[in-house]
Amino acid sequence: MLLGFSTVSLYKTHPTISRETFAIFRSIGCNVIQLMCLTEEDILKLITEITVEDLAGFEYVVLHAPTANINVSTLELLQRAQNIFHFQAIVIHPSEIENWEIFSRFDLPISIENMDWKQERGKYVDSLQNIFEKIDAKMVLDVNHCFTNDPSLLLAKQMTDEFGPRISQIHLSGFETGHEMLFKTKQIEIMDAIANKELPIIIESECETIQDAQNEFAYVKNYLFGV
Secondary structure, three states: OOEEEEHHHHOOOOOOOOHHHHHHHHHHOOOEEEEEOOOHHHHHHHHHHOOHHHHOOOOEEEEEOOOOOOOHHHHHHHHHHHHHHOOOEEEEOOOOOOOHHHHHHOOOOEEEEOOOOOOOOOOOHHHHHHHHOOOOOEEEEEHHHHHHHOOOOHHHHHHHHHHHHHEEEEEEOEOOOOOEOHHHHOOHHHHHOOOOOOOOEEEOOOOOOHHHHHHHHHHHHHHHHOO
C-alpha cells in the first residue's frame, strides 16, 4: 500500500514546503508525499532549505511543478531539485504548455496530469494522446478531474484502458466545487474508479485542520484497503 497526501492539502494552515508539513503527514501514517511547488520561489526554497533527510520515511516522493508559466528557467530549477532529491516523478499540468520541445533538454521524470473541467486541453483521451505524441512521459490519473468532466466516471475507465502502462500514480479527492474531503462527501464512486490500487495514491483533498487530514487519511485507507 502506497498512500499519502499532497502538501497542498494543508496549504490553508501550513506552508507547502516545510519540515513541519512533512512531519504532520509522516505522523498520520503516510508513506507517500507530493511536494506542491506553487511558484519558482517554492522550488528554490526546496533546493536551499530542505534536505533529503527531511523526507526520510516516505517511500514515494513526488514534486508537483507550478501549474502555469513553465519555461526554461523553471525546468532548470526542477533539474537542480531532481539532482538532489531524485523524485520518482515530477507532475506537470499540460493545459498551458505550448512548447514541449524544451523538455527534451532536461533529464526529468515527467508525469502528465489529466485536467479538470476548467481547462481547455488535457481533459480527454484524444487530447492526452496528442500530448504524448510530443513528449515521452508517464501519466497521473486524477480521478477528481475525471469526475468534473464526466460524473459517470466512464472517462476514468477510458483513460485507464488507453494509458494503463503509462499511469504512474493516482490523484484522489472529492468534488463539489473543488477538492473536497471524501470523508465528508462520501463519494465512494470516485474511489471505486481506481482500477489499480497498487499504484501510489496521493490524496489532494483540501483539509481545514490536521484532524481533518487524519480523518481523510483513515477514511480513504479503510475504504480502499480495508485497514
